[in-house]
Amino acid sequence: MKYWKSLTLIMAISFTFLFTAQAQNAEYGLSNTVSNLLKSDRSLSFGGYGQIDYNQPFGNNTLQNGNLDVHRLVLMFGYRFSDKLSLVSEIEVEHVQEIYIEQAFLNYSFAHYLQVRAGLMLVPMGIINEYHEPTNYHGVERPLIDANIVPTTWREIGIGFTGIIPEMAMRYQAYLMNGFSSYNGTAQLSGKNGLRKGRQKGAESIMLKPGLAIRAEYYGLLGLNLGLSAYAGQTQSSLFKSLSRDDQTDIARADSSVVSVKMLGVDIRYQRKALEIRGQFYHTWIGNALEYNLFTASNGVNNDLGSTMVGYYAEVAYNLFYRAKFTKTELVPFVRYSAYNTQASVAEGFVKNEDYQKEVITGGIDWTIVSGVVVKADVQLIKPKSSESYSQAFDAGIAIWF
Template sequence: MNRRFLLIGLLSFISGLPVFAQNTSEKLLASEEKLSIGGYAQIDYNQPLSSDTKNNGTLDVHRLVMMFGYRFNDRTQFVTEIEYEHVKEVFVEQAFLNYRIANWVNFRGGLLLIPMGITNEYHEPATFNGVERPNLDNKIIPTTWREIGAGFTGQLIGLDLKYQVYVVNGFKSYDGEGILRGSDAFRKGRQKGAESILTHPNLAAKVNYYGIPGLNLGLSGYFGKTQSSLYANLDETDTQAEMRADSSVVGLNLIGVDARYNHNGWQFKGQLNYGSISNTDQYNQFTGKDLGSAVFGYYLEAGYNVLQGKGSDLQLVPFVRYENYNTHQKVEGISENPSYNRDEITIGAGLWLASGAVLKADMQFLGNDAMDDYNKQLNLGIGIMF
């Protein structure tokens, strides 16, 4: 496909919002108040552009979120995040109890964000460039990915490390019919804490290194199997039923590395993810789906805050991001779909009126290996975080 913008995307290096600002849940955990309140909102305008056809734009209150934290004592806290999407849909995005065992370790249990990549944990609109989150974090991670579980989190100050490790329920792959598919891999399988089923426990973990000023490096992993309704009331002596149930699940080993660097208004950001998926041949035959046996993707983002050092709260942040992600990186028993190998460039700017209030505009060039050229889309947005 035509990749004429790639060189521009990789060489422009013109982005720079504050990289290491706390997300809302971190702010609530750090608060000394008995009851803490936070939230964020995202209001979007998306306009596809074409020289051949006229398209309606979409105006949307994409999400409106309220967050509450309650401190029972100096060790025990509760944090929850309640989200309204598109005005009419209601979700609980986080709801967890945090208990500080020692200065370096906390127990955490409830509905938890899976620590994978950057945006899944830092998904508030004032913490990322562009009107929309990176599409890699939509199709492969997939943001906002949260499940019910428990584990430990903490900070090893002497080693400049932050860690998280949780046992959680996994994606649902079958509930009367197959759920997972090639176009967006595991996205439709998120259980989101809503009457979740547990067939196989899964492990999620991440380590961040912050020992070099301005640099944050992350290594994350997720390992386990999907969940299936066919295991409910399964007679273990019924070999045929057990084989059907086994064909309705897949295994997932997903790893990720990410990096953020911020210095004198310059900011660089990158992320890479690879996932190996087992049992896809049997799963696709049983369900009629086209799930790939491997997924892969990365993005690079860079730029500069042009108002750096001007002594103002205003930040003007031009940026560029290049993404490539493939949900059919490998396949088993089916043909690769070239339209699942996407190649995208986003160029735009954000004007931060304050640290938690931003006006955004960008142009996206969206393509894949089945196309000769990019589709274009103009995005405008308002982002709030407090």
């Protein structure tokens, strides 16, 4: 694709220039609850975040019910065993009744530039998967590419290294982690849902081979943060359980139930005074999609997992109260254009489903009452390629982070 080649060239030139540029006393970008817990000098520390949403479809001359939801309430606890060893844990309740352990890992710090982590961790892919506290992004809901291309919140069990190198204005992460589940008696991956249903989330996860997740961030120019993320691994399948190495027929069958996943992400954040600009781009390659789709056919109908998936967005926001002397609150209108396609390309002999290619326009306003409390409202327009019109929805919500 021409746009992919152009983007790769532009980002390569940008990174080459920026890594040789002199830092201007810039600080490392966004913070999240994990970073706050690890910075705490208390033996026991805690934090959390949550959101309550109202989603109301409208238009198309039809009456539609709105949806009110305590979308999530999350409590995070950190415990410092020593100056070097800490525990981070995150307990999440979604939709009032679904309980998850979202993170549970040990962090051993040799120095600020070298830390070892092991346990259930977030996969370092893009902005939102790591910085998903609802006060950290504009709009009531997370950007849709961070649900349909990168299956946020994406967490798996693993081990690896992370650190900050101030001299280079750089942060890095590199982990070996268990991969997606592609088959557990039925197909877990598809064109409609992408990789999302394949997340194992640390719950009795299976693994034959680990995947590799890496990320580098550069923050050396004032107000600018650039990120480059990559993931490569093979999915996991229940068919490899107790499989004889000499049984070539069963091995070939099991091989048809897995795919390879390679994902590349590029993101940019710029904030200077009242202006904020963000952008993300993801490209995912799926290997063995043809064999997988044939093997996971149901009722005579082949599965439709794409061979590549692509998503991107660009967003602009502006704090209207930046220079206001009568208030310390923030009032931030924003607009975001997104596009994604879970079937950017398909295996030979398959036809793309135009319902899976969508563009999204989101515009709204966020009012930060005090630091950590934001009232949000937006309108979201979604149009699949198969349609001539946009579906419309009004969203409102309250977001907290402490």
